[in-house]
Amino acid sequence: MENIDITEILKVLPHRYPFVLIDKITSLEKSKNIVAIKNITINEQFFQGHFPGKPTMPGVLIIEAMAQAAAMLVAKSLDLSAENSIPYLAGIDKARFRRVVVPGDVLTIDVSIVQKKGSIWIAAGSAKVGEELAAESSLMAAIKTNS
Template sequence: MDIHEILEHLPHRYPFLLVDRVLEVEPGKSIHAYKNITMNEPYFVGHFPHHPVMPGVLIMEALAQAAGILSFKTMGSKPDANSVFYFVGIDDCRFKKPVMPGDQLHLHVEIVRNMRGIWKYKAEARVDGQVVAEANLMCAKRDV
């Protein structure tokens, strides 16, 4: 999926869109996407000026956005103005290495379960094949 199709499957926009491309998606199972990390990211101005590091919470958000694309593809639908996917839980979150400008953050997410509107995922972020972060995520679709 290129950026145009990603924009059809996520409600996020600049500066909060954290998925640049989807390399592989298998509805009902898994997704592999990536985010190119550049020095132009707005958060590097303050995190940290002398040593730019991508905030861990944004790595988790990138994984959640990939999970959102996977969920919409699985449901065969797209975001609408009447509902939103909320991030409702992060379990077993670990950060193993810092993510810096020049890195390509690969996002790997698998659906573990979808019950009564609660989606559970196993998520892992990698740079150069090395795990930099991992967590079990939960999201829920709610009407707004």
Template structure:
């Protein structure tokens, strides 16, 4: 298991743009499962929306992508590479994510080339699917 401090040693993201608290299942280059506790103290809630705080859907996608970047950079061949979000297809948001929720973030690499890849991502709150999509990423020299 990786805690937030371990994650910071693997991916370059930092608060307020680090959206995973821990990664509990890791198969480098294949799949990973991470978690994010939604506390209500996150900076984006100040504007999205003050009267009814909802986590922006694109940040849920970003959180899934950060799990993907973590499982890639755990492999020796990718540890010094920059994993960049390149696009998303077939994205669907199924429920609101609000303070008090815990996101379970799943990412599975379904295609990996030298400088490009595709992953399938899902985010759950409990057993309820909150978001799913196909994530595309570029692998660049750092």
């Protein structure tokens, strides 16, 4: 599955402005891997305070973008939507930040499923600008379905 646009992302993820941190999916292989894109613009609300005169994307939001990509992968793998499920970030391990992300950058987020334990999905994620690694982390996600 390729080229999932923001309209489809909003059908799957419950996140809304200003907290949607992925713009499109360029590749998705159910239960295996996803590649998502986040276009970084000066219009992002967080740049007002982080940092005035030197806009820098907070590392925690890069991790959140990875978590949203992971949630998208899990939801698509289980055929879930924003109407019948909520993804929760259950854990972050080994987070490392290697490069500053600034307005004008295109963040490519790559997340792969490492393991599934019951309702917990464990994934490895990375975020790059071009070929430069910006951040990496291990993520745990739990999906709560509406019953």
